[in-house]
Amino acid sequence: MVKASDLLVAALENEGVDRIFGIPGEENLDVVESIRHSSIRLIITRHEQAAAFMAATYGRLTGKPGVCIATLGPGALNFSTGAAYALLGAMPMIIITGQKGILSSRQAQFQIVDVVASMRPLTKLSRQIVSPAMIPTLVRDAFRVAQEERPGPVHLELPEDIAAATCEPVPLVPPHPVELPVANADALDRAAEMILQAKKPLLMLGAAASRPRSTSDLAQFVLRTRIPYFTTQMGKGTVPGGSELYMGTAALSERDYVHEAIERADLIITIGHDTVEKPPFIMGRNGPKIVHVGYQPAHVEQVYFPQAEIIGDLGPSLRLLADRIEGKIPHAQALLPLREGILSRIAARATEDRLTPQRLVHDVRGVMPPDGILALDNGMYKIWFARNYRTRVANTLLLDNALATMGAGLPSAMMAALLYPQRRVMAVCGDGGFMMNSQELETAVRLKLNLVVLIIEDHAFGMIRWKQAVDHFADYGMTFGNPDFVRYAEAYGAQATRVNNAAELAPALEAAFAGGGVHLVIVPIDYSENKRVLVDELAQQLPVTKEA
Ligand SMILES: Cc1ncc(C[n+]2csc(CCOP(=O)(O)OP(=O)(O)O)c2C)c(N)n1
Ligand SMILES: [Mg+2]
Secondary structure, eight states: OEEHHHHHHHHHHHTTOOEEEEEOOGGGHHHHHHHHTSSOEEEEOSSHHHHHHHHHHHHHHHSSOEEEEEOSHHHHHTTHHHHHHHHHHTOOEEEEEEEOOSSOOTTTTTTOOOHHHHHGGGSSEEEEOOOGGGHHHHHHHHHHHHHSSSOOEEEEEEEHHHHHOEESOOOOOOOOOOOOOOOOHHHHHHHHHHHHHOSSEEEEEOGGGGOGGGHHHHHHHHHHHOOOEEEOSTTTTOOSSOGGGEEEEOOSSSSSTHHHHHHHOSEEEEESOOTTSOOSSOOOTTSOEEEEEESSOOOOBTTBOOSEEEESOHHHHHHHHHHHHTTTOTTTTTTGGGHHHHHHHHTTTTTOSSOOHHHHHHHHHHHSOTTOEEEEOSSHHHHHHHHHOOOOSTTOEEOOSSSOOTTOHHHHHHHHHHHOTTSOEEEEEEHHHHHHSGGGHHHHHHTTOOEEEEEEEOSBOHHHHHHHHHTTOOSOSOBOOOOOHHHHHHHTTOEEEEOOSHHHHHHHHHHHHHHOSEEEEEEEOOTHHHHIIIIIIHHHHSOOOSOO
16 A cells, blocks of 8 residues: 555656755645655745745746745645736746545534635636555646646645555656647748737847747747847846847836837747836837737737737747748848947946945846856836846846835746756845745755845835836835844845945955855945936937837
């Protein structure tokens, strides 16, 4: 006879799982004991939310589901935000939670919440396991659903009495490689025709373009067609080789410098656009035509309604499209002359002697090697990093323009540091977002990670304070005090450096990396540029010209 919890863990091993993140409870003890006897490492975090952010980031960076575990009710509910993060961000993840026994009810309703129901709108699939013999099938199916396009989280609930039950041995279901269908030839012909006829074509790389599986084909497509491209925030860094064709990143929905190119284009080929992102541009009736290239058909939105679609596995479909148009596109580079003007205005004032967002991005880029990974939390600085930080290697700027939750910056950086111990990894957090999961400094120190955490200190929810001012509300309800971050870090056994002026920033970051371990760098930010650039300068230089 075989025990259900052993079967669950064997099924996870069968999927190649090598670590599980989380906080167990009483109801997981059989599973914990089975993990102890397995090849899988249990990584304890200090809040379930962080475990879910880490597992989701594992999925984002590897393409294989990350796994997290928690107990029933309170533990499971702490996974809610992480589940939504993975669902909106299209990150494959498996969530395992415990539950009281279902065959008898010895504790009445104590701690019982309908977790399966609460997870339903936050996952692709949410199921309770009611029979040990079903475990191999349910686990294989959970991984299939989590991984297949569009990827996302799957929840399995294992009640404690089922976990402890036994059954006759059941064979595991072996996973196998799955090749996705490639776009239909008619769709490719039609799109090729539109591209060949375009006077001012432009490419846009969206969130789904950053899936690890498609990186090299995407780069090839850009290099073979030579059409200039811009990216969405989550599509940043997806083309390693074609940076001389990079026109910018759309961090705002309209009227940023990159929109000069977008508005002039007569055709935009969007690759992997996921409308979960804040719109990179607003489609209008008289604007450019759109060819949508995606794993899935385009969602029809008020701001996005493509005229043609190429649906299928991105890499091979783009290869077939390039075969049809390579070397034949008469106006491929029509918009390229705008590039210099866009990028130089974006890069303006980056070396001023003040701790402005532009200076911050500039100095951070300077200490990060091309393959270094930056993981952002959510705050005002995200817009600046999305606009100004240049990437050359895929998935080296992890930002969340989907759920856009605060609190994910540190855990996602921790995951990147665990996966890539040889690379430089930095978390960039506001003083608001950092404090939402700062307890994970203990986890980072315990795991002996090499990680720099840059804390941008303005004693405020700066992003919302900015919006409040832009919308002419009174300055109210957005400020707070902070702990002394240097002593806070030291209490966790981490290092810390406070930066006092712009000249100290780059040396402090360099020293933090050189010293190794977990190192906080605290920088007071001058956010006056938010209004000066993102409101006044853009309004002046880019008067509203088009109807939305
Ligand atoms: C969990 C969560 N709560 C609230 C928000 C709304 N929100 C977005 S940015 C922001 C302010 C972030 O403050 P901070 O982390 O200090 O960064 P700053 O903008 O000050 O640089 C808030 C409250 C959110 N995105 N996520
Ligand atoms: Mg702040």
